[in-house]
Amino acid sequence: MNNDQFEAKMRQAEYFHELRLVPGAWVVIRVDGRGFSRFTEKHFQKPCDERFRDYMLQTAQVLLEELTGLYVYTESDEISILIKPNWNLFDRGWEKAVSISAGIASAAFTHACGKVAHFDSRVWLGVNEDAVVDYFRWRQSDAQRCALNGWCYWTLRNTGVNVRQATKRIEKLSVAAKQELLLEYGITFNELPAWQRQGVGLYWEEYEKEGYNPQTDETVKVLRRRVKVDWELPVQQDYKNLLLNFMRASNLV
Ligand SMILES: Nc1nc2c(ncn2[C@@H]2O[C@H](COP(=O)(O)OP(=O)(O)OP(=O)(O)O)[C@@H](O)[C@H]2O)c(=O)[nH]1
Ligand SMILES: [Mg+2]
Secondary structure (H helix, E strand, O other): OOHHHHHHHHHHOOOOOOOEOOOOOEEEEEEEEOOHHHHHHHHOOOOOOHHHHHHHHHHHHHHHHHOOOOEEEEEOOEEEEEEOOOOOHHHHEHHHHHHHHHHHHHHHHHHHHOOOOOEEEEEEEEOOHHHHHHHHHHHHHHHHHHHHHHHHHHHHHOOOOOHHHHHHHHHOOOHHHHHHHHHHOOOOHHHOOHHHHHOEEEEEEEEEEEEEEOOOOEEEEEEEEEEEEEOOOOOHHHHHHHHHHHHHHHHHO
16 A cells, blocks of 8 residues: 555545535534533632623623634533535635634633633534524524523522432523512512523624724724624514624625
8 A cells, every 4th residue: 555545545434524514504513521510619709690690791702703603602611603505615614614613712711810721613504594583493492591590509408408409499480480580589580680581692893993094094984893792682573683784784795
């Protein structure tokens, strides 16, 4: 076997490397903190911690920029990055998309937080705009469910109830009953900060900046892009409209 044959034989065993993200499909890459239940328990306030949220937001912004995303959504220890159908980064290689996004998230979070943390990553594919809307509604309802459960669990724990009792007390309660439980402790769930209940969105916005044109010696207005952090994400139909706007605007570019 000559060198070329040997090279080809070895490359053949890189079995998944040729996999490509389906052409023309909407892509969402979701990264999720690995073992963050234990990690957050050691270092952060429960159930929601502003420092932790800020590290997640810094990580989300790096992902939006590095992966040239259209929209990024973060809740709990996860970040979803929406990528437009004609995205061509990494030649749409599936292995690259998954491994590089996990690498970026792990590095950015570790850098922001000062403690080593890892993220896993996966790819979701959407056939059309409606599927993408469903995806983000799905993650937003996960945020609502986790926030309500987290608040119930830690409110009970903070009054001296043990793990088993707290878990048992809330496991069969309806959403309304969980909200009632919180009210008994003076917490109105719907008045908690929106970032805790709805998650946070990041997207590009254009703004006008004053510039100087040396050729005409004039002050001119120029359009620039910056990342906007949306602390009050809408829900239901309004969220759908926001997402459709991003997707339709991206088709014009
Ligand atoms: N203390 C604290 N914990 C948080 C906060 N946000 C998310 N978490 C925790 O992060 C964990 C995220 O859940 P999972 O991703 O399902 O669990 P995990 O331990 O990361 O497990 P894997 O993702 O499977 O590796 C939950 O235990 C949340 O309570 C926060 O602001 N404060
Ligand atoms: Mg996790």
